[in-house]
Amino acid sequence: MDTAGLKLFVMAAELLNISEAGRRLGLAPAVASARLAKLENQVGADLLHRSTRKVSLSIEGAEFLPYAKEILAQEDAAFAALGHGNEDVTGTLRFAASSTFAQLFIVPLLPEFLERYPGINLELKFSDTQMDLIEGSFDLALRVYAIEDSSLKARKLADDPRILCASPTYLSRHGTPTTPEDLSSHQILTFMSSGQRKLSEAGDMQDHSFPPSDTSSRVTCDDGASMRLATVAGAGISMNSMWSVYRELQNGSLVQVLPDYEIKDSSAIWLVYPKSNVLTSKVRVFIDFLVEKIGNPPVWLR
Numbered sequence: 001m002d003t004a005g006l007k008l009f010v011m012a013a014e015l016l017n018i019s020e021a022g023r024r025l026g027l028a029p030a031v032a033s034a035r036l037a038k039l040e041n042q043v044g045a046d047l048l049h050r051s052t053r054k055v056s057l058s059i060e061g062a063e064f065l066p067y068a069k070e071i072l073a074q075e076d077a078a079f080a081a082l083g084h085g086n087e088d089v090t091g092t093l094r095f096a097a098s099s100t101f102a103q104l105f106i107v108p109l110l111p112e113f114l115e116r117y118p119g120i121n122l123e124l125k126f127s128d129t130q131m132d133l134i135e136g137s138f139d140l141a142l143r144v145y146a147i148e149d150s151s152l153k154a155r156k157l158a159d160d161p162r163i164l165c166a167s168p169t170y171l172s173r174h175g176t177p178t179t180p181e182d183l184s185s186h187q188i189l190t191f192m193s194s195g196q197r198k199l200s201e202a203g204d205m206q207d208h209s210f211p212p213s214d215t216s217s218r219v220t221c222d223d224g225a226s227m228r229l230a231t232v233a234g235a236g237i238s239m240n241s242m243w244s245v246y247r248e249l250q251n252g253s254l255v256q257v258l259p260d261y262e263i264k265d266s267s268a269i270w271l272v273y274p275k276s277n278v279l280t281s282k283v284r285v286f287i288d289f290l291v292e293k294i295g296n297p298p299v300w301l302r
Contacts, residue, residue: 018048091120139273142269152272159268160241160242163263170235190238190239199262243269
């Protein structure tokens with residue numbers, strides 16, 4: 001099927017103006033009309049109703065339109081897979097991510113991405129509260145946990161090791177735990193709905209967890225940046241992703257607690273999109289850009 005004709009049809013259906021659609025595609029009005037008529041001949045139906053006053057979408061055209069868009073998206077994805085046409089990628093990309101991660105790593109990269117791909121507009125939704133990709137009609141999302149949803153496809157951006165940490169001020173005031181049992185006498189900060197994580201040390205056969213099962217959290221928070229700041233301020237011991245606190249560990253405002261104990265967690269940082277979506281050029285180039293700038297190896301391990 002003639003994809004040039006499909007592009008003309010899709011644009012004409014959106015503009016309800018065949019001449020204007022042709023002009024935007026570099027076609028003279030007569031050429032645009034002839035190309036559209038050829039497509040209608042091919043599919044055996046009038047896709048647009050024309051009159052001297054207006055153009056409207058026919059019933060057959062309305063039924064055919066989503067399939068035409070899908071064919072064009074598949075064509076874009078095929079060329080993008082071969083690395084073609086990146087400089088011409090256009091469209092609006094709806095992207096969702098953890099606000100904590102986005103503030104640290106994605107937002108500072110936006111000027112470079114926008115300059116590299118001037119045809120792409122970004123619609124960003126940043127929140128540490130999980131959002132449904134399909135219901136929210138997002139093209140792509142960054143998720144910082146284990147992917148369990150079978151309706152999603154994903155590309156791994158980086159591992160997500162977790163550590164326990166506290167401020168030097170808190171530890172000087174309350175003491176430094178040397179075993180998981182010591183955590184029961186400390187103030188614990190937890191992320192809302194995060195659940196317990198197992199702690200393990202080589203040669204230690206006991207089961208330990210964070211937060212301790214016999215200790216209630218003094219602070220529960222649904223915002224990772226705020227929990228990091230509360231930990232730096234000396235509110236207690238918290239579990240954090242390495243990417244969230246690596247700067248504080250470097251400058252000494254946070255100290256790792258129980259460094260010999262590994263937190264068992266299957267989480268990683270994933271770029272995910274619905275299986276039902278075609279991996280379009282705009283999505284592919286954004287994924288590749290984030291992998292280039294943030295992963296391989298991760299920024300926090302460089």
